[in-house]
Amino acid sequence: MHFLDIAKNRYSTKKYNPNEKLSEDIVQQLTQILRLSPSSINSQPWKFTIISDTKVKSELAAVSYHNLEKINQASHLVVFSAIDNVEKFENENLSQLPEAAVNYYHQLVKPLGEAGIRNWMQHQVYLSLGFFLAGCASMGIDSTPMEGIQPDKYNEILKYDGYTALFAAAIGHRDVADFNQPTLKPKFRRPLEEVIDHM
Numbered sequence: 001m002h003f004l005d006i007a008k009n010r011y012s013t014k015k016y017n018p019n020e021k022l023s024e025d026i027v028q029q030l031t032q033i034l035r036l037s038p039s040s041i042n043s044q045p046w047k048f049t050i051i052s053d054t055k056v057k058s059e060l061a062a063v064s065y066h067n068l069e070k071i072n073q074a075s076h077l078v079v080f081s082a083i084d085n086v087e088k089f090e091n092e093n094l095s096q097l098p099e100a101a102v103n104y105y106h107q108l109v110k111p112l113g114e115a116g117i118r119n120w121m122q123h124q125v126y127l128s129l130g131f132f133l134a135g136c137a138s139m140g141i142d143s144t145p146m147e148g149i150q151p152d153k154y155n156e157i158l159k160y161d162g163y164t165a166l167f168a169a170a171i172g173h174r175d176v177a178d179f180n181q182p183t184l185k186p187k188f189r190r191p192l193e194e195v196i197d198h199m
Contacts, residue, residue, distance in 0.1 A: 003134075003138070006134075006137045006138055007137070008182070008187065009137075009182055010133070010134075010137040010143075011180055011181055011182055011187060012143070012144045012145065012180065013070070013142040013143060013144045013170070013172075013174045013178060013180065013181075014070065014144070014178055014179060014180040015069075015070070015073065015174065015175040015177065015178040015179070015180075016070060016073035016074045016075070016142070016170065016172045016173065016174060016175060016178075017073070017172070017173050017174065017175045017176070018072070018073045018074075020075065020172065020173040021052075021075045021172070022075040022076060022141065022171065022172060022173075026139065026141065027050065027052075027076065029139065030050070030078075030132070030135065030136070030139075030141075030171070031048075031050065033131065033132060033135040034048045034078070034128065034132055036131075037127065037128035037131045037132065038127055038128075038131060039124040039127055039128070040120070040123075040124055040127075041097060041101035041104050041105060042097060042101060043089075043093055043094070043097070043101075043105075043121070043124055044093060044124070045082055045083040045089050045093055045121035045124055045125070046080065046081065046082055046083070046121075046124065046125045046128060046163075047081045047083075047160075047163045048078060048079070048080060048081075048128075049078070049079040049081070049158055050076055050077075050078050051076060051077045051078070051079065052075065052076050056157070056158075057071055057072060057074075057077050058072060059157050060077060060079070060149070060153075060154060060157055060158075060168070063149065063150040063153035063154065063157070064146065064148060064149045064150070064168070065148040065149070065150075066148055067144075067146045067148050067149065067168075067170070070144055070146070070170045071168075071170050073170075073172070073175075074144070074170035074171060074172040075171060075172030075173070076170075076171050076172065077168055077169070077170055077171075078132070078168060078169045078170075078171060079154060079158065079165050079168045080125050080128065080129055080165070080166050080167050080168065080169070081125070081160060081163040081164055081165045081166060082118070082121045082122045082124070082125045082163065082164060082166055083121055083162060083163055084118065084162065084163060084164040085162050086114050086117050086118070088162050089117070089121060122166055125166055126166075129145055129167065129169065132169065133145060133169070136169075136171055141171055141172070141173070142171065142172060142173055142174045143169050143170065143171045144169060144170040144171075145167065145168075145169050146167060146168050146169065146170065147166075147167045149165065149167060149168055151164055151165045151166065154168075
């Protein structure tokens with residue numbers, strides 16, 4: 001299938017089939033897709049936590065606002081987190097990068113200050129989300145990106161140290177009656193001429 005067809009059919013799943021779990025082989029492929037995500041200067045300032053344990057998923061669902069049901073139904077939940085300590089990033093990630101990347105960081109990112117650097121790192125995690133959602137769609141796996149979580153509670157439950165949760169994605173297989181799928185609710189996008197310029 002061409003990627004354009006995949007893009008036309010991909011959507012945010014609202015209702016999952018709780019009886020249809022992803023195989024271990026599929027999950028392992030997804031871990032590799034996450035690991036291979038792109039980032040500015042190959043900075044990789046992230047951690048991905050893949051959760052299948054029902055108890056942990058339920059705890060996270062309870063601090064996820066309107067996403068509770070989706071998380072409990074989905075096969076897995078993937079939590080996307082960013083390094084929240086600039087010194088940690090510079091010591092552990094930046095130190096492994098080539099000189100050109102280090103120079104870029106010191107010239108264009110470091111002057112932004114701590115808040116700006118954290119913001120830059122979080123942008124990289126959003127890049128990984130887009131890559132991951134596309135990967136899921138290419139494999140016929142349904143997904144739901146969700147910013148509607150309580151990061152502080154996620155950090156406590158997952159015992160994060162040096163990282164902070166930003167958002168999550170439920171993954172699995174849709175319920176056949178999910179109202180949000182394109183065959184039941186046509187996908188809406190703004191007209192092409194409103195969002196694309198050619199020069």
